[in-house]
Amino acid sequence: MATPADEGQLINMLIKLINAKNTMEIGVYTGYSLLSTALALPHDGKILAMDVNRQYYEIGLPIIEKAGVAHKIDFREGPALPLLDELIKDESYKGAFDFIFIDADKDNYLNYHKRVIELVKVGGLIGYDNTLWFGSVAYSEDTPMLDFVKYFRTHVLEINKYLANDPRVEICQLPVGDGITLCRRIN
Template sequence: MATNNQTTEQQQPQALRHQEVGHKSLLQSDALYQYILETSVYPREPQPMKELREITANHPWNLMTTSADEGQFLNMLLKLINAKNTMEIGVFTGYSLLATALALPEDGKILAMDINRENYEIGLPVIEKAGVAHKIDFREGPALPVLDQMLEDGKYHGTYDFIFVDADKDNYINYHKRLLDLVKIGGLIGYDNTLWNGSVVAPADAPMRKYVRYYRDFVIELNKALAADPRIEICQLPVGDGITLCRRIS
């Protein structure tokens, strides 16, 4: 039987590897996820995104960042749909925001909202150095009042090509009610973390981190609501911690 010290030594490389590759992946094999990153993601990752990813890895809340493979996915998706006018709710240090900004044309725009500007400013120098800061309209504070004002104004209805939501899971349903009026018909809304650390299929009494347990039921309800919403087509992908794409059809 291994001693405690031996166990710690054996576990440490795996823990470090999780930190490096992003533990939010739901792939059962760490080695397979590492293969994807090293073969397809890291070699093609734009230098500014690599720099921001490495800066964010030192943040005490680095678990909140978008994974590198999801950043690559978002970047390609935006190019495929020729997105120009986008929105992001939940920014953190801006990794997914940078992936978006790099994908948009020179006159593309992103309305970016987060309750914490301090975290956004960690990534801002990288964004500025990448030459895409002019595409971003960052607003600090809760997103729901901003969305309500946009809907009241009337001129923003159906104007967004793509909206990415990676924020407070207990408000996802509230965001959805508003965002469907703001995204254009044929446009996309992406909801992040819809598999929520795999907890969506875990028994209710399974051991979970406190924050995972708190948001679990909200994520489950969201998934049910999206699946039943006739105004959208959906595709739930096991990328990162799960992302559900919603294409507005009516």
């Protein structure tokens, strides 16, 4: 369930290329992608990190601390949707984030997108993890699949279709890790 190393390197490079300073991560798990982000940010860069389980985050926290980047992370435990709704109510957060990475409950990807699009700046990036979903997005509906793959496949297909038709973003889907879709907000 951890972010693959090649995807972590891609995130790190993207953050440097866009000179990101203020980022968000929804779905932290043990923090590998969080570490990749923190290492790429300048010393005064910030990450608003959200996960429903602080216990998993604390597994990776010693490595984050050893890397000297823990000061960049504002970890919030709990469901992301209520926090995102609170951020949207505060005008100062609209367009405030340079990069947002989403790797949480796939059945909420569309709900996340409808919120984070207001929080990422024009020209900023949103990254959605697992958008190839074990390759299942290319399968026919009657292909035998594990139940969890089949269930989440529906939601991954939904977000992929939505992003392809969202005029506020231009997208690039890469076969890195389990697929990552990058959305550059254009308006």
